[in-house]
Amino acid sequence: MSLIHLVILSPLILAIFVPFLHKYFRQIHTGWFVLILPILLFIYFIGFIRSSMNGETYISTMNWIPSLGINFTVYLDGLGLLFALLITGIGALVVLYSIYYLSKEKEALNTFYVYLLMFMGAMLGVVLSDNLIVLYSFWELTSFSSFLLISYWYQREKSRYGAQKSMLITVFGGLAMLAGFVLLYIMTGTFSIREIIANVDIVTADALFIPALILILLGAFTKSAQFPFHIWLPDAMEAPTPVSAYLHSATMVKAGIYLVARMSPIFAGAPEWFWLVSVFGLITLFWGSFSAVKQTDLKGILAFSTISQLGLIMSLLGIGSAAVYYDYLDDNIYTVATMAAVFHLINHATFKGSLFMVVGIVDHETGTRDIRKLGGLMNIMPISFTLALIGSFAMAGLPPFNGFLSKEMFFTGMLHATQIDAWNMDTLGILFPVFAWLASIFTFVYSMILVFKTFTGKYQPEKLDVKPHEAPIGMLISPIILVSLVVIFGFFPNLLSPSLIGPAVSSILPDYFLIEDINIYFWHGWTPELFMTIGVVAFGTFLYLTVAKWGKIYEWFPQRLALNRFYDGGIVALERGSNKFTNSYMTGFMRDYLIIIFGFMVLLLGALIVKLDVFTFNTADAADVGFYEVILAIVMVIATLTVIISKSRLTAIISLGVVGYSQALFFVLFRAPDLALTQLVVETISVALYLLVFYHLPKFKVEITRLRFRLTNFIISVAVGLIVIIIGISANSSRLFESISSYFEAVTYTEAGGKNMVNVILVDFRGFDTLFEGTVLVIAAFGIYMMIKLRLADKKGGVEGEGK
């Protein structure tokens, strides 16, 4: 265990103490105590930038389950460091924001910060783990803490619905991912990502490569809300806004991006990886931006915008994987996509975090997030307006903000994708930039809606519950910091490129990639990308101005294709279906269960007999059939048939007695005196007991009728009888070993000093069985005594004969 393990686990450790802090320092907002930790962690991780720039990585192992190869190995490279900085940095800002957002008096702050710290620790664990199982453990912890945070206001129906939905979807993906990890382990024999990357040849050649790829992508897609698993994210907006800003824009939803980037060295270069990642990314990008326009809730817009931007990053990672296929061309034309992905990842975290916080401020100060009620807040909340404006323009990809640069690089990547001359890209590739461009137009439209519908237009104070005013300065600090980053990264992108983007890209595309290649220019001439951006702005402005006219298509179009319907319907159908299925066989009638049990037994044994062809009929060992046995067997069969077809219970009981006595006679014939003795006594007693029970049958509904004939029961019983007979004959016909009874014959007297072999076996050779059979009888006797004496239900009323 080294310092970095402590660093990763420190949020979890602090989470233990948060309730005490909340309890004993009531005067101080608990968030202030929590705030210290992410700041310290952020500073700690900044210290790694220098070594990471030089291409150095940091590895430290803490043994957990060494015998299974599961150890808490921390591996800090460019990619992990980038995410760690995002998590701690935005974490600190979100905690600061939440101090002003959440009221000290009204909210349960202790649980909030416990969940938030749990999430922070889990997320750090995800991005810094080298061991797949440890990664998975932290991954699930992020799902759980996200579940808890979404349902923070658990009194609300919608919070619970959103939490359940996100839980179901992300845990589904997490389990698929675990299966993928296990497949990787089967292929390589190690859980370490670095060692798997070192053995990538084995993985690529293995037949399990594709299943592992799909399963891991399933985990990544569900977590980062890719189509069609994006549906949980809009419903997760019921969480408090700091949570939405932190989890559902900046960090957790990027865990899937992280996973794809982390797994790129293993899977990149395969056409399946390229197609799945880039196509699903593009679909998500387009669908998210298209759906965002119709939202009327500010957080709804931001949720779909997050989905869309995550799709953008995902598609860039997909296209970047082509670089591996071409073994890194000289001009690195595909690595620009990966670069753009990492750059946009950072940019998105900054502007989306600030936008969420601004929306939270608007919500906090006006009491609503509905854009139909908002408008004209520009003069009332000038600082928020500035923040929103910069954030939205960055999101729309306008100069001079950082979104512009990453969007240009995105277009570059998409245009380069058309040049891929493998995997059918020469025909289908043209769709990539087209989709990207269309999605960018919609992105522009919803960004404009977000800022202008909220802050300009007519001021409608009558629709607002409270009188709006500018937020307190504490609430504004975090978004201001983020927005300044937006501007700084916009003007000086090369601050980032050697320090963060380069090392991260070299983690995603190892071996060949040269860090010096990265240089982000603000101006790169009259390139097609620039014209595409100009087109986006032009068409976007046109669409924004005419949204009232064409916006009607949303009234019918997305409802039909809304995936929520499938989800809700699926849940309902699943519940109903399983209910129906369970009710279909859990009837509550013993006879139905017996039919199932016996039917299954017949099917299983019959199928085995047919399949293995085990039926043999061998009379070599069989003894001669004696005359007495035949007579006795006839008596027994007649008595048994009488039991079945008798009209009265009394006849059945007596016939059963006849069967038992005939059995005793068989024992006599086959020379088993002890068995015969016992059988006679036991049969007599049981017949007496049957008669006792018979006599006590309730008076009102005594059924002295013939047993009704039922075809199913008849077939089942005949089949069971046949199967048992066949097995008996087969078993008797194929004896594999000599019996061991000759030993007992030889030593009964010499070893045990008895002449009755049966009794010697019962009490001497195998006395243990006898002991426990004796126990069974004792238990039965006690049980009967209890059942008769302890009739609790009858205690009050008293039963006839009880009181005497």
Add this chain to the structure above:
Amino acid sequence: MFDTPLDIMLTIGLVILSISTLGLVYRVIKGPSVPDRVMGLDSIGINLIGITAITSIILRTDAFLEVILLIGIIAFVGTVAFSKFLQKGEIFDRDRSN
């Protein structure tokens, strides 16, 4: 199987007893009233004693003498119990003082 005349005699006896048992079984099944059935069952018990005795002679063993005694006892106890049941409706008196 039929080594000696004795064995033949015993076998004939066994057959006769078996046939009579079959007849008694018919009475047990058919028997119009319950006492008929009880009597049939009691007689089957006695027949069983005979069958067991003959069988043990055929098998040349004295291991089944206990069985014979036991059947006798059980047949008696069973018949008495049944009779009491038919007479009084119960086998054990709940109230001992009567």
